[in-house]
Amino acid sequence: MDLTLIGQRARAAGRALGLISTERKNAALEAIASALLDHAEDVLAANARDMQAGRAAGTADALLDRMLLTRPRLEAIAADVRNVARLPDPVGQHYDVSVLPNGLKAHKRRVPFGVIGVIYEARPNVTVDCAALCLKSGNAAILRGGKEIGFSCAALVTVIQHALAASGLPADAIQVIDDPDRALVEQLLRLDRYVDVIIPRGGAALHQFCREKATIPVITGGIGVCHVYVDQDANLDYVVPIVRNAKVQRPSVCNALDTLLVHRAVAALVLPPVATDLLRHSVELRCDEAALALLHESGIEQATLARPSDFGTEFMALILSIRVVDDLDQALDHIAQHGDHSDAIITENQAVADQFVAAVDSAAVFVNASTRFNDGGQLGLGAEIAVSTQKLHARGPMALYELTTYKYVVEGAGHVRA
């Protein structure tokens, strides 16, 4: 495969796409949604080949389930594409409009990045999600899914490209690297002449690999240790529901709770009911000495002593580390050391809440709410391509707006600089 050619095509398609009206982009998205269902048989046949290879390779059931496409799943994917068509288009917005003292008129205009590279794992739905969000935001995309779903990705992109062409949009706006050669990922990460930003979607190793190898800006995220701090002035009625929701509702995602911090003054009140509830939900509890002692005093024996590494670990599983802290400062120091994704405080004390919000340097900070709300859909963005934990450009959920940049537009009447 020649990535230079793919890059050139993507750049040309991106140039064209940036000038296409919202209406035409939406029509193309509707056409893609329909085509996915019209060509469901082809897509499901390709997916069956991936599934067969996956089963033959002894792939774990959980991963096989993520790889699987079914007719209902394709219907859900198509519905998501139609949802993206309905979202407002950020491209073309004017802002920071000013008239400078010399009479020059300046504004910033929101424009697509141009070309986005997306590297993801064995989830075929990501192919379509990313294609839809990139198209709506006026970007061409070069997609590289996990090699386990190579046939599925190729089939999905073929459907998308035909729908684009039928809609009069450049088919090269969405391209896939379906050659499993891993060296191509490194090539993609260095295609800085043609690709403006790389979005990895996967585990820590993928993000690290992209950071190491890329000469293109990388949006890292979707990974992080999340904390809930129960302050001495917490409304105790909030604690069990928030901790349960943050830990149990979907433990395998990045905004799930990893570490519970409890103020010493309320630890004896808070920890037994929290532990009882979590144990009922099969959560393994790894406690510092103070927390463990309190649980043992309450007759709760199932908790274990945490190792130091249990703090600062993203578990992605029904495991929670628990620490008793002396005060807000100790909680803040702990979060400063380990957090950057989603951190919450439970308190009725506004001054303490304000201090926590000001001091915690994470993508999203919550007061009296579950960390699970750090999500594009939940925060009203309508969709999400990634949850950024780096600080450049965007933090937290990224959707259409976050897939755009701006340019300065300056209009004069023969103005020259003095």
Added chain:
Amino acid sequence: MDLTLIGQRARAAGRALGLISTERKNAALEAIASALLDHAEDVLAANARDMQAGRAAGTADALLDRMLLTRPRLEAIAADVRNVARLPDPVGQHYDVSVLPNGLKAHKRRVPFGVIGVIYEARPNVTVDCAALCLKSGNAAILRGGKEIGFSCAALVTVIQHALAASGLPADAIQVIDDPDRALVEQLLRLDRYVDVIIPRGGAALHQFCREKATIPVITGGIGVCHVYVDQDANLDYVVPIVRNAKVQRPSVCNALDTLLVHRAVAALVLPPVATDLLRHSVELRCDEAALALLHESGIEQATLARPSDFGTEFMALILSIRVVDDLDQALDHIAQHGDHSDAIITENQAVADQFVAAVDSAAVFVNASTRFNDGGQLGLGAEIAVSTQKLHARGPMALYELTTYKYVVEGAGHVRA
């Protein structure tokens, strides 16, 4: 030198700095400005050592002049610091405020990056400029100036650190890597645990080196090929002044003109007066065949035939390449291939201007104005730490606002995700 220790200190200082009021930051900046003048003798003595070494090494006069500090130059540097103190503080701004359907209150809050690494060449004033902008925007900074100005940088940062400490701010907020070992630059570029963004200030080689080696997001910029396109509907009175200003006023900077594109329909009218004017200002003209023929017909013999590489070259000198184009599309294709920094059109045709502005994908696009306005001071930002040509986070001039990011703040009343 132990960069890990420097990184840890910077991170701690950044945490503190992010919570310090605008008033206290401004007071510290005033203290730094005063201290620079109070300790001018120490700084000038250190600079004299750099200058002596530079002269002994046979450094070029232009570079020696950039390295030189004098009392008037220190006064100008101190005045720039006081100017930064007077600029509005972006930190703490709330925006995108919303109440979600479930009653959660969400907003974005503008916060410092945390720690900024700045790598620059042999210009001691950059040390103070960057320190002031980072401090005002609540960021700690790790500075690495060119090895030619090691003594100057160390002396300036000593003065800054004392002034910070005397103002009750963490002295570690501004640190310098004054060990000339180049391996330390590579270490800094990989200090992703402690540094949030790298801003290189220098030539193309430095930017490329940073892109290659960094595991931290890099803001590249300050480099680019700038174009002026003279449309067939240009106001011809604008052409000579804009081209002269863009090319001649300060040819060594990144927003200076490199390539003039002229619509064929007006080339015979436009090129002779432009060439005559530029030749009077000692500009070397490198023309495509059509442009050269027109100049020769007008009796202008000093121009030469351009080589292909003269298009797409940032000259940083009194050299201009000139091409005659058939139409707007050819101009747009040319700019798409070579431009990304500052590009201008001269036209009275609003539809053509709109097409040009929409299609040119550069950091700043100008209509009937000189490219030299792509500058923080000129565009009303009050200062500038860099001119970005990458698309993530900020494009064009970057000042205080662009040295900040945001976090989501979400406030509930025991909210959990359904």
